[in-house]
Amino acid sequence: MTALPPTAQDQAGFVVELEQFSGPLDLLLHLIREDEVDITDLPIAKIADQFLAVINELGLNQAADYLEMAARLLRIKAQMLLPRRVGDDEWEDPRAALVRRVLEYQQIRELVEWLAAAAARRAEQFGRGFAPEPPAPPPAPLVIDLNDLLAAAERVIALIPEPVLHRVVPRPLDVEGATERIQALLAERAAFGWGDIVGARATLVDVLSAFIALLELAKRGSLHVHQEGPFAPIQIRRESAREAR
């Protein structure tokens, strides 16, 4: 097949002519109808040549689907030319699959005509129209007095609350001190309670410092923390198996 180099004119023609046929099968069916040949005994050589001619003429040579069909036709044409033994039962007509496809496609074309007629008939009747809501009109240009504008600005400024200032006081947790206290207790006693660490009048910062120190020491394996249940007194035991680093 000799593909013509695509030119701008070819490109334009390509788009227009492609719409004339909905696909390679449509073009094939068109050629078959034009020649008034029997589909089941397709003169494949003739049809293949015509197909190629149309592709070249219309500049369809860029459409992969058409090219694929062209290749298929050429292959069948070649297969038909191969010599075969007389009375060979194994021989299957290479056109059979193509013929089935064209027949199937022809049936679809008939359905298309039926559907198009049904749609055209339906289009003769109108239902109640549904008018979408009209778009909101554009806002009118702003006409405003300078005094009004200033008064409005004052009202808005009056609404702004006084900024609330916070003083941030550094109150670092004394984790080191708490750790030292717990370690002192550990050296003294094998087991003690939470109350022994923080004392009776502990501040929030003391409690937090002691708790973090406790968790840290438990993590290091210096001690064992035990609580019977939620809100039960925390019991601390010296961990003898693993010593702190």
Next chain:
Amino acid sequence: MSPLAKLVEAALFASARPLTVEEIQTLDPQAGAAAVRAALVEIRDAFATGDHGVELVEIAQGWQVLTRREYAEAIDRAQFALRPRRLSPAALETLAIIAYRQPVGRLEVDEIRGVDSGAVIEKLSERGLVEIVTRGEGLGRPLLYGTTPQFLEILGLKDLDELPRLDELSVALRPPAPAEPE
């Protein structure tokens, strides 16, 4: 007309699309399906016998009030209503294949049409004429498409059974004849 028939007529007038019997039933909890059907027949007969410009039509598994065919030209010319856009041959081919083979995947449509149909299916899906109904069992579990009530509506069909049966077509596709001679 019966009070129910008048209520149903009002609902049909208000609706821009066909209403199914089930939908109409929600108007009146006491009305059964049989009563609604009777009311619909009453309205249809009232339009038919009373010299009206509209008629009640059974369409897309529902009912809709439509203008009579003889006024299509005049309404169209005056541009009071727009006719739906015509479907392209490619769109109709694809619709035909999906209607008859549903649920059907894109590959099968491509195969029958002999051309890539992805864009066409996409457009039909946008127009609400086909939709994904399920996924296939095969490789990659392909999306399978089917037709929608909107498809029936644009063709003026009650249901899919109104499509011509394949063996009624002049080009009936039959399985290949057995090779053995009788």
